[in-house]
Amino acid sequence: MRIGPKNPRLGKAVFRLALPWIDRFYEGRQIFRATSAFAKERFAALRAKFAAGEPLYIGGICASGVHNTGVALVEVTRDGGPNLICNNEEERFSGERHTMRFPHLSIDSLVDLMRRRGTGPEGIDVWMSAWDNAAHGAAMLRVLVEEAPISLWSLPAHQIPTINLRELSTGTRAARILGRRLGSDKPVPLIATPHHDNHAWFSFCVSPFAHSDRPVMIAVLDGAGDVGAISLYVVEQGRMRQIRSNDSLFDSLGVFYTIISSTQGGWTWLSCEGRYMGAAAWGNNDRKTNPWYRALKEILSFAPEGQIYINRDLANWARSFAQPYTRELIRILGKPISFEDMWNPDAVLRVEDIKHKENTQERLDKAAATQMVLEDALIHVIDHLIRRTGSDQLALTGGVALNAVGSMRILEYFDAAYYQREFGRRTRLHLWVPPTPNDAGVAMGAAYMGAYLSGAGPGTPLQHAFYCGRGPSEAEIRAAVDGAADIGFAPIGEIATAAGREAVADLMAFMTAQDGVIALFQGPAETGPRALGHRSILANPCNPATREVLNSRVKYREAIRPLAPMMTREAAQLWFDLSDGACDDDYNAYNYMVLTAPAKPQARARIPAVVHADGTGRLQIVREAADPLVYTYLKALGRRIGVEVAVNTSFNVAGPIAQTPVQAVATLRRSKGMDAVLMVAEEGPVFAIWPAQPHAEENAPRFADWFARWQADG
Numbered sequence: 001m002r003i004g005p006k007n008p009r010l011g012k013a014v015f016r017l018a019l020p021w022i023d024r025f026y027e028g029r030q031i032f033r034a035t036s037a038f039a040k041e042r043f044a045a046l047r048a049k050f051a052a053g054e055p056l057y058i059g060g061i062c063a064s065g066v067h068n069t070g071v072a073l074v075e076v077t078r079d080g081g082p083n084l085i086c087n088n089e090e091e092r093f094s095g096e097r098h099t100m101r102f103p104h105l106s107i108d109s110l111v112d113l114m115r116r117r118g119t120g121p122e123g124i125d126v127w128m129s130a131w132d133n134a135a136h137g138a139a140m141l142r143v144l145v146e147e148a149p150i151s152l153w154s155l156p157a158h159q160i161p162t163i164n165l166r167e168l169s170t171g172t173r174a175a176r177i178l179g180r181r182l183g184s185d186k187p188v189p190l191i192a193t194p195h196h197d198n199h200a201w202f203s204f205c206v207s208p209f210a211h212s213d214r215p216v217m218i219a220v221l222d223g224a225g226d227v228g229a230i231s232l233y234v235v236e237q238g239r240m241r242q243i244r245s246n247d248s249l250f251d252s253l254g255v256f257y258t259i260i261s262s263t264q265g266g267w268t269w270l271s272c273e274g275r276y277m278g279a280a281a282w283g284n285n286d287r288k289t290n291p292w293y294r295a296l297k298e299i300l301s302f303a304p305e306g307q308i309y310i311n312r313d314l315a316n317w318a319r320s321f322a323q324p325y326t327r328e329l330i331r332i333l334g335k336p337i338s339f340e341d342m343w344n345p346d347a348v349l350r351v352e353d354i355k356h357k358e359n360t361q362e363r364l365d366k367a368a369a370t371q372m373v374l375e376d377a378l379i380h381v382i383d384h385l386i387r388r389t390g391s392d393q394l395a396l397t398g399g400v401a402l403n404a405v406g407s408m409r410i411l412e413y414f415d416a417a418y419y420q421r422e423f424g425r426r427t428r429l430h431l432w433v434p435p436t437p438n439d440a441g442v443a444m445g446a447a448y449m450g451a452y453l454s455g456a457g458p459g460t461p462l463q464h465a466f467y468c469g470r471g472p473s474e475a476e477i478r479a480a481v482d483g484a485a486d487i488g489f490a491p492i493g494e495i496a497t498a499a500g501r502e503a504v505a506d507l508m509a510f511m512t513a514q515d516g517v518i519a520l521f522q523g524p525a526e527t528g529p530r531a532l533g534h535r536s537i538l539a540n541p542c543n544p545a546t547r548e549v550l551n552s553r554v555k556y557r558e559a560i561r562p563l564a565p566m567m568t569r570e571a572a573q574l575w576f577d578l579s580d581g582a583c584d585d586d587y588n589a590y591n592y593m594v595l596t597a598p599a600k601p602q603a604r605a606r607i608p609a610v611v612h613a614d615g616t617g618r619l620q621i622v623r624e625a626a627d628p629l630v631y632t633y634l635k636a637l638g639r640r641i642g643v644e645v646a647v648n649t650s651f652n653v654a655g656p657i658a659q660t661p662v663q664a665v666a667t668l669r670r671s672k673g674m675d676a677v678l679m680v681a682e683e684g685p686v687f688a689i690w691p692a693q694p695h696a697e698e699n700a701p702r703f704a705d706w707f708a709r710w711q712a713d714g
Helices: 008-027 037-051 090-094 104-116 133-146 150-154 165-171 174-181 195-205 253-265 272-282 293-297 327-333 351-355 360-389 404-413 416-423 439-453 474-481 498-513 546-554 569-575 584-590 601-606 628-640 661-670 703-713
Strands: 031-033 056-062 070-077 081-089 126-129 190-192 216-221 230-236 239-245 300-302 308-310 393-397 430-432 466-468 487-494 518-522 535-539 564-567 596-598 616-618 645-650 676-680 685-691
Touching (some): 008 031, 008 133, 031 037, 031 133, 037 056, 037 190, 081 104, 133 150, 174 190, 195 216, 195 393, 195 439, 230 360, 239 360, 253 272, 272 351, 272 404, 293 327, 293 360, 300 360, 308 360, 351 360, 360 393, 360 404, 393 404, 404 430, 404 616, 430 584, 487 498, 487 661, 487 703, 498 518, 498 628, 498 703, 518 661, 535 546, 546 645, 564 569, 564 628, 569 601, 661 676
Parallel strands (some): 031 190, 056 126, 081 466, 216 393, 518 676
Antiparallel strands (some): 056 070, 070 081, 216 230, 300 308, 535 645, 564 645, 596 616
């Protein structure tokens, strides 16, 4: 087994030699590393301003060239610490999933928000970049020579699906472009902080552990950061210290899972990982009997001190993304699905084919084996971190943390018996995953790092995730449907009062009880990959046909993917086995649909639409203070259908989650099975829009009839 690069010393030498030259290049373009003299002087001034009691405004930006671009804004006060104002994801405004383009529209929305608050972009004290550009550039050169000579022609940057060279070039001019977008003819200096530090500090600051008097562990696991893919930290007395970075872009759990899930599942990068995790539920999840588990486990080497290495005798992606398998891995798994064949209906893994395609069960077993290997690796890394720090509090972040099943396995493994056996202590691991562990959160992370470097401690733990853009106005809603003959439109109530909110929520529950499929569009959108009630499609969890309706007629997506349960805390405790390791801040870890839990035996019969094939659900607990309308709706469901549970899936069809009223109308048009969209204006009125013409005989518009019946019953 060959682990580590072919030319490690040469790679390190190239990195050391290239870094100062690339650093100089970026400084000439007003992009400074956090260790630069410019940054130190700037943060000294900000610390003085902060100490004097003046508020700070810190912007974060993930510029172009890498996926999930966007901007964020944090307000920092001496009493409250950092407070998130917005996290604008460019994909939501542009309609391009995982976009790599410069976040022009996100910046415009941020400026609009500041002006509504009575100030302008000139009030932002400093802008922080979510990547250490110089270090990342040097690391890219390092990986080319580490596997030279073959990598020099087989691993060019244009082969990497998550990097766009044209937009990466635009990113080198980010300071100047940002300045122009903010109305200045001068560049706006950017301070670039390490990518994993951004993930880590934000995830800690908004966690239930932010003000703990005990050590808090942070594990950042993703595809790749600036220079590495695994970074481990501990926070003690408000100070974050990095314990280890693996300094490798290929010894990566994220890249391992992405490569296998794309080349075995048939989906492109950034779309394959969640689908493959869902597929694993239909496979053989027994390590003793799964026929692929032992062979796949050989791809990873579990070394001392929690180190993970890729076995280069099996994995070829350190040398070529276009040919990611060695001959030996082809012998084990078969030929990989090529980039060109991704999304080909004949190549994509479909659980629907299990009865008439002989190899479907085999492919599902491979998915289960891949998931189990990832879980083994997570446990190996976390075990070392616990032994190193003695802590029982962990913030898990980075793109790998979106693997909700893996997080559940961590909680199961590091239980009270583990701590008693290994440490003689009566405790267990407590886990928290932020709603944006992936790169949709790094602009926020950069802003929080700026607050930390300016002298601020952690702020208030996160209670909701509604920070993307702003809510729609009544005028914007009316303009989106003006003159649209194919769209019905009617005011249905208001939520400015408790009585009005109760009425709207009851109408929603009434339609759900009729097996209606409705979308809720209210307030600022959720930040992160999960819809959490502000841009959600809602349906009846008690009807076993709901999954088929949503997948085939509303969302046009694979049956392989689970539907998530949205519920009150009481309902979550009734229907699912919630882990004591996720109970901090009243089970806050289950607020964001990033953690699964086993369903209780009675759940599969009562709420079958939200129990996945493996008997789990990816939960979202809704609090009244965080989302009064959705909470009231769930309580109304308890009266209408007997459970305070709804199916919740994101309000999108063949694109990102709808951000604007115009996008909401377009999404309704694309869907053939959605009954209505309820749009809540920021002034309080609520409007319904629905297809005014039937898509087919069996799908005649039902909303108007339901609304009339509900009014008559009332």
